[in-house]
Amino acid sequence: MIPNEPLRERVRGKRLSDRRFADGIGVSVKTVHRWLADVDYKVREENARRAAEVLGCTPHDLWPQQYPASDGSHLATSWVKPFMPTVYATRSQIPVSLWQQHFTDAHRAVDILVFAATFLFDTVDGFVATLVDAAERGVAVRVLIGDPESASTILRGQEEDIGEAVIARCRTTVELLAPRATTPGLQIRTHQTTLYASTFRVDDDMIVNFHIYGSPGRSNPVMVFARADEPRLWATFDQAFNRVWDNAKPLTD
Numbered sequence: 001m002i003p004n005e006p007l008r009e010r011v012r013g014k015r016l017s018d019r020r021f022a023d024g025i026g027v028s029v030k031t032v033h034r035w036l037a038d039v040d041y042k043v044r045e046e047n048a049r050r051a052a053e054v055l056g057c058t059p060h061d062l063w064p065q066q067y068p069a070s071d072g073s074h075l076a077t078s079w080v081k082p083f084m085p086t087v088y089a090t091r092s093q094i095p096v097s098l099w100q101q102h103f104t105d106a107h108r109a110v111d112i113l114v115f116a117a118t119f120l121f122d123t124v125d126g127f128v129a130t131l132v133d134a135a136e137r138g139v140a141v142r143v144l145i146g147d148p149e150s151a152s153t154i155l156r157g158q159e160e161d162i163g164e165a166v167i168a169r170c171r172t173t174v175e176l177l178a179p180r181a182t183t184p185g186l187q188i189r190t191h192q193t194t195l196y197a198s199t200f201r202v203d204d205d206m207i208v209n210f211h212i213y214g215s216p217g218r219s220n221p222v223m224v225f226a227r228a229d230e231p232r233l234w235a236t237f238d239q240a241f242n243r244v245w246d247n248a249k250p251l252t253d
Contacts, residue, residue, distance in 0.1 A: 096124065102202050
C-alpha cells in the first residue's frame with residue numbers, strides 16, 4: 001500500500017486531527033486511517049465530496065486516480081451544492097420547545113459557546129438540570145462563557161450601547177453554573193474571545209446565533225442545521241469552538 005500523501009498534507013495543513021477530520025465528514029476514525037494508509041483505497045463518492053468540502057478542495061485533489069480533474073477551478077462547482085438550513089430572522093422567533101428538545105435529545109456531546117445566554121436559564125425549563133442530566137448519562141458537555149472581566153465583554157456592552165449589562169449577564173451565568181462546575185462530564189470555562197456567533201451544538205445538530213455589530217443577540221438571525229447538511233461549514237464552527245476552548249480558563253480555577 002502507498003500512503004495518500006495529498007490527503008495527509010491537506011488534513012495537516014488545516015491543523016485537523018484525524019478525529020476532527022472524521023467528525024467533519026461523518027465517518028469513523030478507522031475509515032480515515034484507511035484512506036491515509038492507502039492511496040488506492042476505494043472511497044464512496046459522498047464521502048469523497050464531504051472530505052473535499054471540509055478541506056477546501058476537490059475530490060480529485062485527494063484521490064486523483066478515482067475522481068476526474070475539475071474544469072480548472074480550485075473548487076469544482078460540480079461538487080458544490082447549496083443547502084437550505086432553517087433560518088429565523090431573530091433569536092426571539094425560535095419556539096422555546098425547539099431549545100428544550102435540542103438539549104434534551106443529547107446522546108454524545110453538547111458544546112455551547114456564548115457570552116452569557118441568560119435567556120436559556122429564563123425560558124428553558126430546568127436548563128441547568130438538563131445539562132447535569134446529560135453529563136450523568138455520559139454525554140460530554142462543554143460550556144464556554146464570556147469572562148465578565150475581559151476587555152471583549154466590556155467592549156460588547158459598549159458596542160450594543162447597553163453599558164455593563166453584558167458584564168452583569170456573564171456574572172449571572174457564572175453564578176448559576178458554578179455550583180455544578182465539579183459535576184463529572186460537565187466542563188465549564190470562561191473565555192476572552194471576540195464573539196462573532198454564539199453556537200449551540202448537540203450531537204450532529206447545531207444552532208448558530210450570529211452577532212451583528214451594535215445589535216443584541218436576541219435581534220440577530222439564527223441558523224439551524226445538521227452536520228450532514230454542510231460538513232464543511234460544520235467543521236468551521238467546530239474548529240472555532242475548539243480554538244476558544246483551548247485558550248479558555250476552567251471555572252474551577
